Each structure stands twice: as structure tokens, then as C-alpha cells.
Amino acid sequence: MTPDVRDEARRADRPARAESRDEGGGGPRSAIAEADWDRALRLISAADEVALSCHVTPDGDALGSMLAVGFALRSLGKRVAASFGDRHFAVPRLLRFLPGQDLLVPPEEFPAEPALMITFDSSTFERLGLLRANTAAAREVIVVDHHPSNEGFGTLSLIDSTAAATAVLAEQLIYRLGGRLDRDIATCLYAGLVTDTGSFRHSSTTPAVHQMAARLVATGLRTDEIARELWDRSPFSYLKVLAGALERVMLEDGLVWTYVTRVDRAAYGLPYSEVEGIIDIVRRTDEAEVAVVLKEDDQGAWQVSTRSKGAVDVGAVCVALGGGGHHNAAGYTSHDSVEETMAAFRRELGKA
CATH class of the missing domain: 3.90.1640.10 (inorganic pyrophosphatase (n-terminal core))
Known part of the structure; x- marks a missing residue:
């Protein structure tokens, strides 16, 4: 230099x-x-x-x-x-x-x-x-x-x-x-x-x-x-899997969430790495402060992505659940069912 x-x-x-x-x-x-x-x-x-x-x-x-x-x-x-x-x-x-x-x-x-x-x-x-x-x-x-x-x-x-x-x-x-x-x-x-x-x-x-x-x-x-x-490229199969995730999306008391199973992905031959961006679509919801997307990986574990618009520290929530990240963007891994995973998340979210 x-x-x-x-x-x-x-x-x-x-x-x-x-x-x-x-x-x-x-x-x-x-x-x-x-x-x-x-x-x-x-x-x-x-x-x-x-x-x-x-x-x-x-x-x-x-x-x-x-x-x-x-x-x-x-x-x-x-x-x-x-x-x-x-x-x-x-x-x-x-x-x-x-x-x-x-x-x-x-x-x-x-x-x-x-x-x-x-x-x-x-x-x-x-x-x-x-x-x-x-x-x-x-x-x-x-x-x-x-x-x-x-x-x-x-x-x-x-x-x-x-x-x-x-x-x-x-x-x-x-x-x-x-x-x-x-x-x-x-x-x-x-x-x-x-x-x-x-x-x-x-x-x-x-x-x-x-x-x-x-x-x-x-x-x-x-x-x-x-x-x-x-950001501007994706296989057609991504659109099919995204449609399924949006079909089952839930809005409840400032929280918007959905999930993607490995069966969803396998039906269209979509690798796990291709579903990372779904959280950025779900998080746009005006009525929600916090967004969550559960993504089942190839081993059957749920990789949980979370986003906040600022009022809630999702980093602290995810740390409490064994993960980590930032105030507005964080994640963790769950080996429980979708229902159990979201129940645990709601409990920690209530504390935050």
C-alpha cells in the first residue's frame, strides 16, 4: 500500500x-x-x-x-x-x-x-x-x-x-x-x-x-x-413456496408469523437457502411490530428468523431461546413443533 x-x-x-x-x-x-x-x-x-x-x-x-x-x-x-x-x-x-x-x-x-x-x-x-x-x-x-x-x-x-x-x-x-x-x-x-x-x-x-x-x-x-x-432473482419454485407460506400467515396482537416446511420445499425442489428472504416480505405488515418465520431445514430443525420495527428487542428474545442477533433482527434454532416453538416465543416476547 x-x-x-x-x-x-x-x-x-x-x-x-x-x-x-x-x-x-x-x-x-x-x-x-x-x-x-x-x-x-x-x-x-x-x-x-x-x-x-x-x-x-x-x-x-x-x-x-x-x-x-x-x-x-x-x-x-x-x-x-x-x-x-x-x-x-x-x-x-x-x-x-x-x-x-x-x-x-x-x-x-x-x-x-x-x-x-x-x-x-x-x-x-x-x-x-x-x-x-x-x-x-x-x-x-x-x-x-x-x-x-x-x-x-x-x-x-x-x-x-x-x-x-x-x-x-x-x-x-x-x-x-x-x-x-x-x-x-x-x-x-x-x-x-x-x-x-x-x-x-x-x-x-x-x-x-x-x-x-x-x-x-x-x-x-x-x-x-x-x-x-x-434481491432480484429467484427460481419459479420460490414463488410457489412463498405462496404457501403467505396462505398460512397469521396476525395476532402485533405479531405476524408463518412457517415453511421441508415438505413444502421438497415438492418444488427448492433448497433451504432460497427461503431466507421470506421474512423480509412478512415483516412489511403494517399491523405488526414483530415478524417471525419458521423454516424447517433439511435435518428437521426449525430455523426461526425474527424482525422488529424497533419497539421490541427481538435480539434479547432470541438470546433467551438459545440464539442471538441484533435488536431488530435475530434468530435461533428450535427442535420443538411449530406450536411449541411459537408458544415459547410468545412467552419470551411477553417479557420483552
Whole structure:
């Protein structure tokens, strides 16, 4: 990185950290101490190989952040193995446009006992899926995340709950490593940024978020193409499954909810990853403050997605039920029936 670019990176980092505060102003600055950043850089510098992981069924922020840092590490001469712990290892269709997928290896080829492992956007150890054993056996584990429910399951935490996306922290790490933005890295980071800010609609969208977006777009991104891949494409079978979910949707006392079974999906050959966006349709309901969608995965567990319009902290509700997330967007896993799952959710919602 040339001195002028390095200086600009430092300048860009300062406002990002200053703007990383609550909407009302006066919230805490970045929770990551400089000593922790420095230790992370020392660990990475000393490593010949770095193992990267993100949470199962990765979204744009998880996979984008991991691949962006993977690019930077490879440019530094590091060997990189990146993965996520899904039993049926496959990049979700919506994210197959992301560059850097040659860095990916299936869980069975991931280093069994990494000397250095970095996790991205995983709020809990359990969210690493099949890679939990690899994580437990790693000598050093750097946790990079922005979920407020993350208590730090690694040996070093780079966690900032005020960051709009894990991609924000990934960009800072890249700059601190002496890397620079190119179009491939920027594409990965931009996918993470727009995914977790709801295309800049969520309250986490600060001036610093737009400044970061400007840096990424300046590399030559086609933002229209990225938006089309993320939000404007779906197989016809998705419409059929969506129709079923909307047919059974329920509205009750400020709560709107529905569910999608694996039988629904199997009838049209629709993979689980394709139903992630149903929550964003259900949550539009004017009469509801909270939206919930239960999605049965291929193993028969219910993956529960929740959204709030601000008055209710669904993150706290989901933490109480064994999950995690943010104030307005969170989730958890249930192994009970639909009726039992919703009964438990209503009880915790009442407390919130």
C-alpha cells in the first residue's frame, strides 16, 4: 500500500470508529481495543497458513467478509483455507457471483487443528456447525463479529456491536494488514454491507456506512448487478413456496408469523437457502411490530428468523431461546413443533 493510500485508510478508519455509536448519539465507540488489533496482526504475521470460517448457511456478510479477508491474506503470501460447516456444503445460489470461491474447501478438507483460525459473523460457537471440532482444536481463534450477543468464544475477540456489518471490521482488518481495496475485495465487502444494512435502509446506516460504500464503489463495482444478484432473482419454485407460506400467515396482537416446511420445499425442489428472504416480505405488515418465520431445514430443525420495527428487542428474545442477533433482527434454532416453538416465543416476547 502506498503512503497516500495508507494515510487515507487511516483517515477513513477514524471517522468510521467515531460514527460507530448509538442512533441517539453518545453511544460507545468501537469496542475493539488497539491492543487487540495489534495482537491479531502479530498472530497473522507469524502464520504461514490461516484457516477462515463463517457461520452455517452463510449470508452476504458472513461469506463476503471471509472471502474479502481471504483475498488480502493470499496477497500477503499466506496459505488460505476458507469454509463453513454445512453438512451439504454449497454456496447459496444468491452468493455464487462473489469472487474468491477458489479459496473455499469443504469441511472435511478444512485443517483439523489450525494454528490460526479466524471466524466471521458467527455469534456463537454452535453456529460454526461441522467446524466446531476444528475450532476447538485450533491453537488461536480470532473472532470477528458485530453481533451484540457474541460473548467471544475464541482466544481473541475483534467484536464491535456498533458496527453495521462484520464487513466493516473486515475492511479495517484489511487496511491494518497493509492491504488495499480492489474490485474483488470490494465486491465481497459491499455484499456484506448492503446485506446487513438492508440495502442502507436499517437504522445502522450511519454516515460512516455511506463513506465505506463510496470507497468500495470507487473500485469500479457494478452496484446494479450486485443488487440484481442479491434481491432480484429467484427460481419459479420460490414463488410457489412463498405462496404457501403467505396462505398460512397469521396476525395476532402485533405479531405476524408463518412457517415453511421441508415438505413444502421438497415438492418444488427448492433448497433451504432460497427461503431466507421470506421474512423480509412478512415483516412489511403494517399491523405488526414483530415478524417471525419458521423454516424447517433439511435435518428437521426449525430455523426461526425474527424482525422488529424497533419497539421490541427481538435480539434479547432470541438470546433467551438459545440464539442471538441484533435488536431488530435475530434468530435461533428450535427442535420443538411449530406450536411449541411459537408458544415459547410468545412467552419470551411477553417479557420483552
